[in-house]
Structures are given as structure tokens and as C-alpha cells.
Amino acid sequence: MISFENVSKQYQDGTTAVDSISFTVQQGEFFVLIGPSGSGKTTTLKMMNRLIPLSDGYIFIDGKKISDYNIHELRWNIGYVLQQIALFPHMTIEENIGIVPELKQWSKEKIHHRVTELLHMVSLDPDVYRTRKPSELSGGEQQRVGVIRALAADPEIILMDEPFSALDPISRDKLQEDIIHLQKEIKKTIVFVTHDMKEALKLADRICLMDNGKIIQIGTPEEIIHHPKNEFVKDFVGASSPLRSDFQLEEIIGPILNHKPSATIPVSASLEQVLGELTKQEELLVEKDGKVIGYVNRQMLIQYFSGAVDKGGIGND
Numbered sequence: 521m522i523s524f525e526n527v528s529k530q531y532q533d534g535t536t537a538v539d540s541i542s543f544t545v546q547q548g549e550f551f552v553l554i555g556p557s558g559s560g561k562t563t564t565l566k567m568m569n570r571l572i573p574l575s576d577g578y579i580f581i582d583g584k585k586i587s588d589y590n591i592h593e594l595r596w597n598i599g600y601v602l603q604q605i606a607l608f609p610h611m612t613i614e615e616n617i618g619i620v621p622e623l624k625q626w627s628k629e630k631i632h633h634r635v636t637e638l639l640h641m642v643s644l645d646p647d648v649y650r651t652r653k654p655s656e657l658s659g660g661e662q663q664r665v666g667v668i669r670a671l672a673a674d675p676e677i678i679l680m681d682e683p684f685s686a687l688d689p690i691s692r693d694k695l696q697e698d699i700i701h702l703q704k705e706i707k708k709t710i711v712f713v714t715h716d717m718k719e720a721l722k723l724a725d726r727i728c729l730m731d732n733g734k735i736i737q738i739g740t741p742e743e744i745i746h747h748p749k750n751e752f753v754k755d756f757v758g759a760s761s762p763l764r765s766d767f768q769l770e771e772i773i774g775p776i777l778n779h780k781p782s783a784t785i786p787v788s789a790s791l792e793q794v795l796g797e798l799t800k801q802e803e804l805l806v807e808k809d810g811k812v813i814g815y816v817n818r819q820m821l822i823q824y825f826s827g828a829v830d831k832g833g834i835g836n837d
């Protein structure tokens with residue numbers, strides 16, 4: 521879907537923001553770029569829709585160089601969500617969401633229907649919100665509108681540049697949950713920039729850890745945590761924490777649900793085994809002595825990791 525081949529970005533002052541990186545984002549993948557400040561992650565994101573021109577190498581989308589696309593066509597087909605929500609204050613929510621569809625000459629009826637569909641998707645009542653102005657919405661509600669505005673013209677790719685970092689922790693956690701559920705419905709290719717490892721672990725199919733313009737390691741959350749490539753990755757992620765030896769599955773499981781998961785795992789399973797199985801199943805039944813005693817899902821593991829962060833167990837940024 522998106523491929524980088526030896527891509528670099530150098531500025532006139534001699535600064536190298538991105539240094540000969542190569543990777544591929546698969547269709548439908550939630551791909552997270554993470555790293556310390558100045559690592560090149562936002563520059564990498566912005567080169568994808570030509571907001572920043574690359575200096576060397578090639579970027580391909582669906583096998584075609586991005587330089588070969590008409591720039592308006594390219595950007596209309598890539599949704600973009602910023603930390604600064606940038607809703608137009610004088611426009612209603614419906615008008616804000618409908619900007620790109622209107623530019624693509626959709627009919628008013630089609631735009632109205634799309635706005636209704638999208639507002640429902642993020643649990644905002646269309647009858648209440650479509651005529652409101654951005655100033656009448658909370659920060660979390662504005663960010664929801666920012667997300668669905670990026671989806672309005674049904675692009676295949678969504679770029680998200682630290683979209684939740686300005687929100688309070690409760691709103692941020694809710695938006696993270698929303699984007700997880702939304703992705704299950706829309707199945708878009710999402711490239712997401714963050715500096716927060718907890719957020720990356722929670723959202724990513726794969727994580728790309730960068731430093732000084734270079735890619736240090738790409739892998740699933742489980743691979744990054746348990747198979748760090750070098751000391752930098754260990755320090756950034758905190759893979760040397762006591763999580764491996766102290767993990768007890770029985771301590772984090774929940775009561776059996778009415779909708780029972782199909783897969784099971786023994787209560788004695790290691791953290792690596794649980795993470796591995798949760799890449800295949802959303803939820804797992806937990807067995808002890810041949811009896812089901814509860815269940816575990818990805819969110820429970822994330823909460824466990826977050827608790828370890830709060831206690832200093834996993835390295836926080």
C-alpha cells in the first residue's frame with residue numbers, strides 16, 4: 521500500500537531529518553511511528569502526502585510514485601488528522617465534515633447522508649451536532665469531528681499526527697478506544713504518529729521506532745517489548761522491566777462473558793504466549809485445571825502495561 525525506498529529528507533541548513541529509510545505499510549494496517557523528539561517521525565508522515573518534499577529516494581502508494589499523482593488527487597484521497605484540530609470556526613460541523621466531498625463535487629444529498637453516517641459512527645447525534653459550531657463542542661468532541669472529517673470522502677489512507685496528545689487523559693483514553701472500534705468497521709490503512717509508548721502498544725498492529733532520522737526497529741507490540749533490537753529500544757520501551765518474571769495471568773482476568781471467545785489459553789501462560797494469541801483473537805478464555813475461570817483481552821493487557829508504567833516498570837517517555 522505505502523512503500524518507502526531509501527527515503528531521506530535534508531534541509532538547506534544541513535539538517536538530516538530522515539536518513540535513508542525503507543519500510544512498507546500494508547493495506548488495512550494500523551502502523552505507528554514513534555520515537556523521541558526530533559526522531560523524524562512527523563517528517564516521515566508529512567512526506568506521504570507531500571506536505572514536505574523528500575530529498576532522496578521514492579515513496580509509492582499502490583505501486584505508483586507519489587510524485588506521479590496530481591497533488592490534489594493525492595491529498596483528497598488521504599485523510600489527515602492533526603493535534604491542532606483546525607476546524608473552521610465559522611462553519612457548522614456538517615460544513616466542516618463536508619469540505620472534501622464538496623470539493624469532489626458530491627451532491628448535497630450525498631454529503632448530508634455521509635455526515636449523518638459519520639456522526640453516528642462516533643456516537644454524536646446528527647440531529648444535535650450537525651448544525652453546531654466548533655466552539656460549542658468539547659475538546660474530545662472536536663477531535664472526534666476531526667477524525668471523521670478525514671474519513672468524509674472515504675479515503676483508503678488516514679494519516680494521524682499525535683491527534684490525541686492535547687487532550688486530558690480521560691478524553692484521550694476514550695478517543696483511543698473509539699479509534700480501535702472505528703478501525704474494525706472501516707478497515708483503513710492508518711499511519712499514526714505518537715511519542716507515547718502506551719498509546720502505541722494499545723493501537724498498533726506494528727510499531728516503527730525511530731531515532732535521529734533512522735529506523736531502529738519495526739515489529740508488533742509483542743516483538744518490540746520482548747525482542748528489542750538493541751539497548752536504545754530496551755531503554756525506550758523498558759523491555760528490561762520485571763514484567764516477564766512477575767506476570768501472573770490470573771491476576772488480570774475478568775469474569776466469563778455472555779459472548780464467549782472461541783479460543784482458550786491456560787492460566788499458566790507466559791506474557792509472550794498471551795500477547796501472541798491476542799494478535800490472532802480479540803479475547804481468550806482462561807482455563808485452570810480443565811475449567812474456564814475467566815477471560816482476557818488486549819485492553820486488559822494494555823491496562824496491565826499502563827500500571828507497570830505508573831510504577832516505573834516499563835520505560836515511559
